Amino acid sequence: MASFSCSTWCSQMTLICIFLFMRLSSAGDPFKFLNFEVSYIDASPLGVSQQVIAINGKFPGPTLNVTTNDNVVVNVRNKLDEELLLHWSGVQQKKTSWQDGLPGTNCPIPPKWNWTYQFQVKDQIGSFFYFPSLNFQRASGGFGGITINNRDEIPIPFNFPDGDITIMIGDWYTRNHTSLRSTLLAGKDLGKPDGVLINGKGPYRYNDTIVPDGIDYETITVHPGKTYRIRVSNVGISTSLNFRIQNHNLLLAEAEGSYTVQQNYTSLDIHVGQSYSFLVTMDQNASSDYYIVASARFVNQSQWQRVTGVGILTYTNSKGKAHGPLPAPPQDEFDKTYSMNQARSIRWNVTASGARPNPQGSFRYGSINVTEIYVIQNKPPTTVDGKRRTTLNGVSFVNPKTPIRLADQYKLKGVYKLDFPTAPLTGPPKMETSVINGTFRGFMEVIFQNNDTKVHTYHMSGYAFFVVGMDYGVWSNNSRGTYNKWDGIARTTTQVFPGAWTAILVSLDNVGIWNLRTENLDSWYLGQETYIKVVNPEPTNKTELPIPDNALFCGQLNKLQKPQDISYATSIKGNASKFSYMLLLLVSTIFAVFQ
Ligand SMILES: [Cu+2]
Structure with a gap:
């Protein structure tokens, strides 16, 4: 006691x-x-x-x-x-x-x-x-x-699974975040990651020359014949990963809060910040354990061999260790449409019950009139005010010392500007605290145009958005003809392929200040983000709760902060x-x- x-x-x-x-x-x-x-x-x-x-x-x-x-x-x-x-x-x-x-x-x-x-x-x-x-x-x-x-x-729109397993995959450096930060601030690129972790652990030694001895790897124990819900998130820095389990089907069931039309995949590309649920039936003969693999995508495999996460799936009646080569990744080096077609194949289960996005009470996002349109373009890092920075529409976001939401609450002026451009700026890039002025209960269309050479994922706080289209090339008004207006997946993080665009629709029914950012951590750190401000013109506690009583203060509001007794820090x-x-x-x- x-x-x-x-x-x-x-x-x-x-x-x-x-x-x-x-x-x-x-x-x-x-x-x-x-x-x-x-x-x-x-x-x-x-x-x-x-x-x-x-x-x-x-x-x-x-x-x-x-x-x-x-x-x-x-x-x-x-x-x-x-x-x-x-x-x-x-x-x-x-x-x-x-x-x-x-x-x-x-x-x-x-x-x-x-x-x-x-x-x-x-x-x-x-x-x-x-x-x-x-x-x-x-x-x-x-x-x-x-x-x-x-x-x-x-x-739930499937039989209740026999077990629930959470797997975090992500690229990893042996340098810590302070060292990586210094590299970025010095204007350099992070370079190739040192590996991929699965649930915080390194790779199983599937190959003596590639994997050193003595590394602790993740083992997931399952019962033969049972079906598990396996939830996989890419929590990494900037590497798209291909996820697969040797000899096992991945039946996709959910993507970031929406049940999907259930489809089988032998492997799925999971980009930084994305999460999926798979139903996996343990239907193999357990003659050996099986590899769980998360390997770097869209890279030269021979140079990136070490950037591969390997865990072990073991049946309770397993007869031996996993051995031999890893299951192969998609062989699509010269086919840039493979991954995009896979992304397009992920569809919303529009008949599943349970909580789901319900824009303007209709569930029919395809028939709602768009009230505001943003074409948001990113480019490779560039020099802004003498620093290596990233931009959206030519603006490299500067986080203010006083949080935007608090600045509004206390009616502070000059903390940010509500002038985020609806299309890429033509002049030289600039450093600004430039925010999107969203319309409460508006219906916003955002087209992400990726002019960089690698996949970027975008995340929006406060909402799930509908992913309605993606294609290579430059988006134009005509591209709307290709939109999926019926069962596009509602999710929180979408990939945008290099040299391609992705279009989303979002119902701005949640009052607040909401971050719109790339999940690629290096690009985010260098300014590739903004916020969307959504205000209910009618003052009421019904659409936004009052400021919490424990709110912390900083920046211009520093004086409001009471000291905290940290003596009982146990x-x-x-x-x-x-x-x-x-x-x-x-x-x-x-x-x-x-x-
Ligand atoms: Cu968020």
Whole structure:
């Protein structure tokens, strides 16, 4: 039994107070309480010792496992020596852009401080991941899965799986994020990654010359004949990965919060920031284990051999180790349409029940009139004001010292400009805090035009958008004739192939300040992002919750910040935390009843 020293008691009382003063967004829906302690640990995923970012001592962090409409309360303790924000990528933060965990919405959590996120996963299902959004930290870890389950009474469009497995894949460097950051700030390219990790672990030694001895690899144990839901996210820096499991079919079932038309793939390209669910039936004879592979895509395979993640799928009745060569990646070196056709083949299951996007209450995005159009073009890095920077439409985004959402709240002038260009600027590129002026309840069409030489993925916070078209060449008005107006997938992160465009439609029904960025971490870090501002002209708490009482202040609002007592910076664990949760639950119930 933990002893209740004053410091523990005080911290519990503080938690309770914070909690009491939080607005209960929806008192009827269940609450899930979590503690996330973010710290460095030593790990050697590729055989080289390095500092990685762990959550509660784990790398990757624990999966946030919640259910549609849950109220999620995550008390984050920053034990790094740097500022921290966690972004719950894919969580739409309906009415709560205050909780989005990005520099445009939140002041960073200083070292040793804690900050409690509270948000509701309203009307959402699916597979996503969270990650630290500041200062290139994702390159050192700090990520973990997000699983939003259907509520019990809502059927899923397939038999309930016998198991649920989360797999994080991503390219990896043996240098940590501070070193990678310096490389970028020095105007250099990061170069080829040192490997690909699967759930924070290096490759199985499938080949003695390529993989050194003594590397810890991921093993996933399964029962023969059973069907598992395998959720895979690419949490890496900038490498598109091809995912495959030797001798096993991947039946695609979900993409970032939307059930898909179920189709079989032998492998699927998963670009940075994307998540999918596959149904995998363990229908092989277990004569040996099987390889799980995530290999770099669109690169010279002989030079990038080491940039391959290899894990092991082992049946409980397995008769031996996996051996021989890895299952081959797609042989499409001279066929640039293969991957794009695969992307186009991913369709929305328009008849599945459960939470799903419902633009303007119609479910028929194809018949809604577009109110604003943005053609957004990226180019390879270029020099802006003497620095190597990336741009969107010729603007390299500069994050303001005061978050945009807070600047609006306190009516500060001059923090940003609402002048993001609707098409690429023709003049020289510039550094600006230039934001998109979105229309509340408008229907926006965005065409991403990728003029770089590698795949870029784009993510939008606050929404799921419909991916309605993609093709090589330059987008024109005529391209609309090729749009899928019926079952384009609604998701949060889409790929844009080099020399190609991708078109999305999004219903701006969520008030707030929403990040629109490339997920390629190096390009994002150098300015390839903006925000969309969506304001309800009518002042009401119904479309956006008030500023949370625990909001942190920084920049021009620095003076509003009260100091935080960090003397009780010890973690709350074990029985003590259970006790405090019970108390919190009790207090919140009473509070809800008497509200
Ligand atoms: Cu996001």
